[in-house]
Amino acid sequence: xxxxxxxxxxxxxxxxxxxxxxxxxxxxxxxxxxxxxxxxxxxxxxxxxxxxxxxxxxxxxxxxxxxxxxxxxxxxxxxxxxxxxxxxxxxxxxxxxxxxxxxxxxxxxxxxxxxxxxxxxxxxxxxxxxxxxxxxxxxxxxxxxxxxxxxxxxxxxxxxxxxxxxxxxxxxxxxxxxxxxxxxxxxxxxxxxxxxxxxxxxxxxxxxxxxxxxxxxxxxxxxxxxxxxxxxx
Amino acid sequence: xxxxxxxxxxxxxxxxxxxxxxxxxxxxxxxxxxxxxxxxxxxxxxxxxxxxxxxxxxxxxxxxxxxxxxxxxxxxxxxxxxxxxxxxxxxxxxxxxxxxxxxxxxxxxxxxxxxxxxxxxxxxxxxxxxxxxxxxxxxxxxxxxxxxxxxxxxxxxxxxxxxxxxxxxxxxxxxxxxxxxxxxxxxxxxxxxxxxxxxxxxxxxxxxxxxxxxxxxxxxxxxxxxxxxxxxx
Numbered sequence: 001x002x003x004x005x006x007x008x009x010x011x012x013x014x015x016x017x018x019x020x021x022x023x024x025x026x027x028x029x030x031x032x033x034x035x036x037x038x039x040x041x042x043x044x045x046x047x048x049x050x051x052x053x054x055x056x057x058x059x060x061x062x063x064x065x066x067x068x069x070x071x072x073x074x075x076x077x078x079x080x081x082x083x084x085x086x087x088x089x090x091x092x093x094x095x096x097x098x099x100x101x102x103x104x105x106x107x108x109x110x111x112x113x114x115x116x117x118x119x120x121x122x123x124x125x126x127x128x129x130x131x132x133x134x135x136x137x138x139x140x141x142x143x144x145x146x147x148x149x150x151x152x153x154x155x156x157x158x159x160x161x162x163x164x165x166x167x168x169x170x171x172x173x174x175x176x177x178x179x180x181x182x183x184x185x186x187x188x189x190x191x192x193x194x195x196x197x198x199x200x201x202x203x204x205x206x207x208x209x210x211x212x213x214x215x216x217x218x219x220x221x222x223x224x225x226x227x228x229x230x231x232x233x
Numbered sequence: 234x235x236x237x238x239x240x241x242x243x244x245x246x247x248x249x250x251x252x253x254x255x256x257x258x259x260x261x262x263x264x265x266x267x268x269x270x271x272x273x274x275x276x277x278x279x280x281x282x283x284x285x286x287x288x289x290x291x292x293x294x295x296x297x298x299x300x301x302x303x304x305x306x307x308x309x310x311x312x313x314x315x316x317x318x319x320x321x322x323x324x325x326x327x328x329x330x331x332x333x334x335x336x337x338x339x340x341x342x343x344x345x346x347x348x349x350x351x352x353x354x355x356x357x358x359x360x361x362x363x364x365x366x367x368x369x370x371x372x373x374x375x376x377x378x379x380x381x382x383x384x385x386x387x388x389x390x391x392x393x394x395x396x397x398x399x400x401x402x403x404x405x406x407x408x409x410x411x412x413x414x415x416x417x418x419x420x421x422x423x424x425x426x427x428x429x430x431x432x433x434x435x436x437x438x439x440x441x442x443x444x445x446x447x448x449x450x451x452x453x454x455x456x457x458x459x460x461x462x463x464x465x466x
Binding site: 074087 | 289292293295296299300303306307310312313316317320323324327405408409412413415416419422423426450452453
């Protein structure tokens, strides 16, 4: 990646430190999401409280990394691939922070609905597993700046969407069958929606990885454009 | 704003061009949102089609401005206030593009639910007005880099949230009263949720404006921290 004209030992150390900080942040967000989803599905309220308490750490990591990125731009004047890496990091941490927000919101939902019938929450389990898996893989692809992996991960979102649609269909039916359960079921629907959006955010990170490596902005191109970065099936 | 050390006539021209491009993009997004909401509330399908057709223009503006920002960083090496302005622009256009996405999604919802009972859609009107007003004001504050205005606008989101809660409460009651209308009402709820999120995105832009002018990252501070930038009541 270090193709810019400002290569220096100290500079590389700084850039690597930022990258590794992003991976630490990613690891924390992944853990937050996994804990939040487990707390929701298994009614584990201690875990939910832990997620809520930890959210501020995700937030401060975003601020610290953002500052480090601005500082490296001002002092080291990166260009070409290095600058793209810094830009990719700035955008990626915004997505990570918002996935962290989702985790915290889901944990709160779990705490606020302790008396709710757990049947509906349980229906979220397959969607949760997909979202966590997608986030895990995208962080891995970011660590290796692997565009082939990014293009593959991009596709997982189709399964996330499909599973989300299944859940919404089922819960809508449940609402019609048991109108007195509507408020409870609505909460579960909002959670499903939030988890589905994690998939979209992971897709955004995939696009940033491709931009970082290839210098091509694929954000608004159609999926075919992105799939061509897959080099194996 | 031009306190960096790379002041030059050409540089200022470039920076001003980017800023003015952001305002053009903001104007288009504002129009998209206003049209989408009118199409939803007034069942104006021609307007809805126009919004869907125009969405790609919002997207390409985002890509063009983003490229211009990266180019100005690489070539002109802005520092201090100029660099913050470029960073603010990069983050602001992401929010604008996603508000554009919301507009396009709302327009599609309006086209896909032509036969739906318009009673429920109409209930969105006050929320729509608040969201459009908030976006309009925030673009104005961005144009003038006015932190006092930004701090005031930040507060409007409380009214957006309150109005959103009212709508959800009412629609939940409607669902329980008329279970056969649940699928229709759910669509309206999703729309309400999307509009409520526009308020959050406007708040994010307010935070970026304060960062740009003051160099202070207020993203995860509590509201009081932001309100202190208001210099009149």
